[in-house]
Amino acid sequence: MSNNNASGNLVVAQKAVKQLRLEASVRRMKVSQAATELKNFCLQNASKDPLLMGVPSSDNPFRPPKSCSIF
Amino acid sequence: MACQGLEQGETVATLKKETEALKTKLETERAKLQDVELNTLAEKIEPVGQLNIKTRRILKGHGNKVLCVDWCTDKRRMVSSSQDGKVIVWDAYTTNKEHAVTMPCTWVMACAYAPSGCAIAAGGLDNKLSVYPLSLDKNENLASKRKPVAMHTNYVSHCTFTLSDMQVLTSSGDGTCALWDVESAQLLQSFHSHTADVLSLDMGPAETSNTFVSGGCDMKAKLWDMRSGQNVQSFETHQSDVNCVKFYPSGDAFATGSDDATCRFYDLRADREVAVFSKDSVIFGANSVDFSQSGRLLFAGYNDYTVNVWDVLKGTRLNILYGHENRISSLRMAPDGTSFCTASWDNTLRVWA
Numbered sequence: 001m002s003n004n005n006a007s008g009n010l011v012v013a014q015k016a017v018k019q020l021r022l023e024a025s026v027r028r029m030k031v032s033q034a035a036t037e038l039k040n041f042c043l044q045n046a047s048k049d050p051l052l053m054g055v056p057s058s059d060n061p062f063r064p065p066k067s068c069s070i071f
Numbered sequence: 072m073a074c075q076g077l078e079q080g081e082t083v084a085t086l087k088k089e090t091e092a093l094k095t096k097l098e099t100e101r102a103k104l105q106d107v108e109l110n111t112l113a114e115k116i117e118p119v120g121q122l123n124i125k126t127r128r129i130l131k132g133h134g135n136k137v138l139c140v141d142w143c144t145d146k147r148r149m150v151s152s153s154q155d156g157k158v159i160v161w162d163a164y165t166t167n168k169e170h171a172v173t174m175p176c177t178w179v180m181a182c183a184y185a186p187s188g189c190a191i192a193a194g195g196l197d198n199k200l201s202v203y204p205l206s207l208d209k210n211e212n213l214a215s216k217r218k219p220v221a222m223h224t225n226y227v228s229h230c231t232f233t234l235s236d237m238q239v240l241t242s243s244g245d246g247t248c249a250l251w252d253v254e255s256a257q258l259l260q261s262f263h264s265h266t267a268d269v270l271s272l273d274m275g276p277a278e279t280s281n282t283f284v285s286g287g288c289d290m291k292a293k294l295w296d297m298r299s300g301q302n303v304q305s306f307e308t309h310q311s312d313v314n315c316v317k318f319y320p321s322g323d324a325f326a327t328g329s330d331d332a333t334c335r336f337y338d339l340r341a342d343r344e345v346a347v348f349s350k351d352s353v354i355f356g357a358n359s360v361d362f363s364q365s366g367r368l369l370f371a372g373y374n375d376y377t378v379n380v381w382d383v384l385k386g387t388r389l390n391i392l393y394g395h396e397n398r399i400s401s402l403r404m405a406p407d408g409t410s411f412c413t414a415s416w417d418n419t420l421r422v423w424a
Contacts, residue, residue: 013086019264020093023305026342028104034323034341035109038366039384041321043116045365050409051424052367054123061147061164062127062410062424 101343109336109345113384119367122380126394127410128422130161132168137414138195139229139401143184146407150191151420152179158193160205163412163422170205172213181230181241192220192239194227200241202253221251221258229271233297234280240297242269248285250297262295264302271315279322286313292327294339306337308344315359319383320366326383328357334371336383348381350388359401364408372399372413378423394421 046052050060057063135155142149148169152158156177160170176197183192185202194200200221203213221227225244232239233250238259242248248262248269267288274283282303286292292313294304311330318325324338324345332353336346348369355375362369362383369381376397380390397416404411410424 009083010086013083013090014081017086017089017093019302019305020090020097022301022303024093024097024100026304028100028342029338029340030104030106031109031338031341031343031345032107032112034338035107035112035345038109038319038321038324038338038345039112039116041319041323042365042367042384045320046367048408049363049365049367050407051122051124051363051411052119052365054120055409060409060424062422 110386126421127424130420133418136416139182140414141183143188152182185236198223220256242272244268260300276322284316284325286316288312328360330356361404372402374398
């Protein structure tokens with residue numbers, strides 16, 4: 001394919017332009033609003049986050065219980 | 072010579088100029104939205120209290136570097152894969168090994184647990200992804216039930232099942248990601264845009280489950296539409312390979328870990344980076360990251376054998392967790408958020424809670 005290099009470069013360049021046009025047309029939100037929503041999600045779910053809040057040993061299957069029950 | 076749809080006067084040179092102009096336009100558009108920093112907004116929030124996270128289990132059994140780990144939806148089982156080709160399914164509560172299989176290749180870099188808990192997938196240097204059905208039979212010969220599903224032209228770096236056991240997503244050193252039907256081993260969609268090896272991918276949480284994000288050696292993180300195969304958004308602020316990408320629990324943002332020793336946080340709707348997690352004292356690459364259930368904490372495993380715990384909102388480091396004796400290759404939060412697991416080149420896995 002002797003002409004491949006020339007048309008290959010062209011195809012690559014066309015693809016790059018097409019992709020960038022697509023990315024440029026994305027609708028964007030202001031960081032203040034986006035960040036506020038991220039922050040709110042965190043705070044709303046914070047109480048349900050076991051690693052953040054810590055769970056009592058009895059509830060966490062990975063923490064060794066204080067006493068062993070023998071049956 | 073076939074020149075596809077050339078408009079009048081279009082040449083490589085004019086296209087290159089347009090490329091540069093578009094890139095500049097993208098940067099200015101994104102910069103316009105930077106009206107406040109995330110950590111400024113977070114100043115008034117109460118700081119995170121004292122975290123009491125320690126190693127609670129050490130899983131020993133792999134004979135070589137552990138490269139990947141994934142949890143089962145039952146929150147207690149995990150699958151891990153290793154450099155020596157072994158894939159092991161563990162019960163993390165008891166540290167017992169439930170299944171083990173040897174892959175026909177070394178460096179099994181990717182492994183995943185199916186949502187039903189009835190199968191696992193693994194792949195690596197064989198350029199394939201294989202699915203193994205799991206049974207309760209203690210005398211099973213797992214290796215004989217191997218089903219090759221995906222085929223790439225270079226190593227498989229990461230994989231995940233989609234919402235069901237029926238489809239898997241893979242990322243590969245050949246620079247592409249691909250979606251496969253497990254039953255027929257057919258390629259359903261391929262994703263081309265990265266210009267170098269793709270090292271990691273993560274699917275959006277259920278609400279955004281037709282998108283996924285990928286990161287690669289071209290220093291970019293990309294968001295994809297699974298149905299069209301289109302690369303919807305691209306993020307290029309890292310200065311070295313992006314080793315890991317993980318969605319924020321709400322699905323509106325994602326974090327990355329990179330060889331440039333930083334982790335970064337990108338918001339999808341603002342289409343830009345909104346936080347950088349770095350410190351002058353942190354000089355080793357971050358290999359794997361995951362969020363706590365509320366998204367407030369980001370756990371990152373590094374090449375200096377430690378896990379750093381970052382406050383996502385304030386951008387500060389809260390804790391350093393020591394324990395592993397070699398670099399951390401993979402870090403995954405349990406499905407219920409009560410613990411997370413790290414896989415390391417020291418041949419062990421640790422469960423932290």
